[in-house]
Amino acid sequence: MPSPIDEHNATLRELQQLPQFPAIATKVLRVLSHEDGNVREISDLIRADAALAAGLLQVANSALYAFPAPITSIQQGLMMLGFEEVRRFVLTFSTRAVFQASLRLDLLRGMWRHSLACAWISEELSAVCSTVQGRGDLAYTAGLLHDIGRLGLFVLHPREYAALLSEADAGRSIPERERERFGIDHCEAGAWLAKRWALPEDVGRVAGDHHGPPKEGEFDLVELVRVAVLLAGNLGFDVTPPGRSPTLPEIRAMLPHAAQYRFDPDPVTMKSRIAYRLDAFD
8 A cells, every 4th residue: 555645745735736627527427426317417517518518529429439320419419328428428528628738748648548548448357357346437437547646747747757757767666766756656646636636435546556466366446457557558558668568368367267267358459449449539
């Protein structure tokens, strides 16, 4: 587990400069989480945010879904996409909006694509693992938000963080170098941001403890996202090339025994499918 955070750390004070998680997204996600949520109520909330509404229509009409006829209204988009897909879109769009101003930078865009790839991989893994790891939407959320600390550190210190990632230092991990330069690492920053944004507790645990090899005999949501992070790197969706990326058989061996038989993807096909979805969201 990560060490306690020094609340007087200068970097934490800087992280307060980041925008709050969009309030409209929080409202939409809250309504979507209720079984009695209705299309009209959600439609009204989404239409109240012009950027969110335009983004939903753009994605609904993209090649990613290829509906036979154009989607011309938010309500129609909700009916065609379904609540689960809309929840994922709102979460993804809103998280991206927090860092939007800096996404023109190639490195941050690479971090964002890594986070999205981890979200989809986490969701797929949740389908083949025990329900102990949570629903697919929780796995998607945790995968998407696992690196919010790194995104935040880069937005605050783009030159310093880019230099840190480019350093060749086989003796020290990236979190160790982050602590030396910023006083905290991106896991600690992520846990702090998750608490500040009032994100689900499980998501905060993942943001704060997603590095390191999965633990023997234990496989919860944190372990699931750890595997997803390794698999994303294996498929080429890492931010920086890892020193030694585990092979796909090694990664599959980290899953619960029964799940290993249900998860045996062709890496070329999986990489192509994820890249296609990433391009649709860019």
